[in-house]
Amino acid sequence: MRFAWKVFLSGILVTVIALSLTAYWLTQAAFGTALSQEKQKALDRMRMLSVVVESMAAEYSFSSEEAELAGVMRSAATGDFSSAALFSKDRRALYGRAGESAPMEELFEGAAAGLCHVILARDGGYDMHMLMPVQLGVATGYLYLAADVSAPFALSDEMTRTASLITCAAAVAAGAALVVVARLLTAPVRALSAVARAFSKGDYAGRAEVRCADEIGELTRDFNAMADSLEGHMRELAQQARRREDFVASFAHELKTPLTSIIGYADTLRSRALDEEERFRSANYIFTEGRRLERLSLKLLELMVLDRRDFPLRDILTGDVRERLTDALEAVLRGKYGVTLACALPEAAVRSEADLLQTMLVNLIDNAAKASKEGQTVTLTGRCCPAGYRMDVADEGAGIPEKELSRVREAFYMVDKSRSRARDGAGLGLALCDAIAGVIGTELHIESEQGRGTTVWFLLPYGEGEADAQ
Incomplete structure (x- = not known):
């Protein structure tokens, strides 16, 4: 009843x-x-x-x-x-x-x-x-x-x-009054019930209005407090699930480029007769990239799933960055996209996290290569500025429409979907780069002009001693 x-x-x-x-x-x-x-x-x-x-x-x-x-x-x-x-x-x-x-x-x-x-x-x-x-x-x-x-x-x-007639008349009048009173008394309960039903269907934003200061009002306040707590837990669970999904997608995305190089070097070792120096170089690259992938998987796990933001930053030489990127990407970009990589990083010491910085640069260069046509060049340049060491990744592709610039950092967003999918794009590169940039203490800046290409640049702090020299 x-x-x-x-x-x-x-x-x-x-x-x-x-x-x-x-x-x-x-x-x-x-x-x-x-x-x-x-x-x-x-x-x-x-x-x-x-x-x-x-x-x-x-x-x-x-x-x-x-x-x-x-x-x-x-x-x-x-x-x-x-x-x-x-x-x-x-x-x-x-x-x-x-x-x-x-x-x-x-x-x-x-x-x-x-x-x-x-x-x-x-x-x-x-x-x-x-x-x-x-x-x-x-x-x-x-x-x-x-x-x-x-x-x-x-x-x-x-x-x-x-007395019987008076009682009947009074009962009818009292009944009419009680209908109104009952509706007024149960209005907060009906409202609370409606919010509870909406809550059970996934609408966690709804709250019941506290209309009185009695026990029903206390129940409404308690329900709203419970709903706030549940909404917070649901939001946290959703964020955890999203971080896990992002990790899986990002890790799969990050495996593509180094695996291509590893497979290429392994195929070279298997199918060609090499001298001792070439064999060592190929094997060393496979070993180095394998170790880097191992470290990267752990760091991506901490970054995307555990939401870690306190990775230790160390001094890195830009020459080492240039050498690792050239070894990892030069042959891959030429073979996969028909694009040339040009690196011009003046020697300097910057403060960053080596694996995460390389991951960010690999993704930026890979995105630039996907946006380029065969025969074009992707350039990585650096220069010393008073505010820090600036790195630019530029392509000669079609550019990004101005209305799309605000969305290119979103996960799974692709400006040219057909072109991106044809080149195995998933729309994760810039989203991951943006997350890494926040962790290593910098910010991505995107400049693009349709028909002339896109440039993504960021500033890195100088390493110890380098800042005094600058």
């Missing part, structure tokens, strides 16, 4: 019970008062009649003057006393007779101690039957009188009918 129905039915029940009890009490009080008054009137008439009969029969002898006593009763039994009857001590009727329903045996037994009365129902009303001993000259007899006491009972019936 719904709460509103419980409020409605409980209110109706309480109203009906309260009105019924009140009506019963009032009816009984009025009936008792009216009946007492009617009884007192009847008893007063009975005593008045007994006084009259005793005074008129004082000079008669009961044993020899029964006819005279009957005459006394005929004189006295008029008007309100027309139902009077006179009985001898041995319960023989001397004048008149009692009503057919009168319990004479009970009355005679009670009259032995004085005035006795009994109220009995009859067709259409109620009668009060009274019997009392009287002194009839030198003898004793019994005087009987019946009085109509129907008025209090009629009053009680009328009050009961009126």
Whole structure:
């Protein structure tokens, strides 16, 4: 049963019970008062009649003057006393007779101690039957009188009918009022229920409005607090899941270029006869790239899944960066894209994380190569600036439309989807580079002009000693 129905039915029940009890009490009080008054009137008439009969029969002898006593009763039994009857001590009727329903045996037994009365129902009303001993000259007899006491009972019936009508009307009025009250009381509960249903369907932003300061208001506040907590946990779980997905996608993305080189060198070792120096160089490259991939996988795990941001930065020579990039990418870019890589990094010491910096540069160069046509050149240049060591990665491709520049850092976003997919692009390179740039303390700047190409540049802080020289 719904709460509103419980409020409605409980209110109706309480109203009906309260009105019924009140009506019963009032009816009984009025009936008792009216009946007492009617009884007192009847008893007063009975005593008045007994006084009259005793005074008129004082000079008669009961044993020899029964006819005279009957005459006394005929004189006295008029008007309100027309139902009077006179009985001898041995319960023989001397004048008149009692009503057919009168319990004479009970009355005679009670009259032995004085005035006795009994109220009995009859067709259409109620009668009060009274019997009392009287002194009839030198003898004793019994005087009987019946009085109509129907008025209090009629009053009680009328009050009961009126109370029933009032109770029904009050119940209807109370029902109408309770419908409004129940809706007002349950409005916060309905609102809370609607928010809970939306919450169960995945809408975690909804909150219930606190409309009152009672227990329902406290429940609403507690629900909102629980919803805030759950939303935070769900958001955290979603972020963790997204970071795991990003890690898998980024790691798969990062495997492409070094694996291509590793496969190329391994194929060279397998299919060609090489001198000792070439064999060592090929094997060393495979070993070096394998170790780098191992370190990179751990760092990507910490970066993308564990959301680590405190990688230690060390001094790196730009010449070493140039050499590693040339070894890793020069042959790959020429064989895969037909693009030439030109590196011009003046010697300097910069402060960064070697594996992450190389990963960022590899992705930037790879993106530039994908945007280039066969025969074009991708350039990596560096120069010393007062604010830091600036590195530029530039291509001669089609460029990026201005309206797309704000979105190229989004994961899986590709400006030219058909071209990117044809060249195994996934739209992850710049998103990963942007994350790495934040970790190593720099920021990517993208400049592009359609038809002339794109340049991505960033600043790295100088290493110790290098900053003083600059």
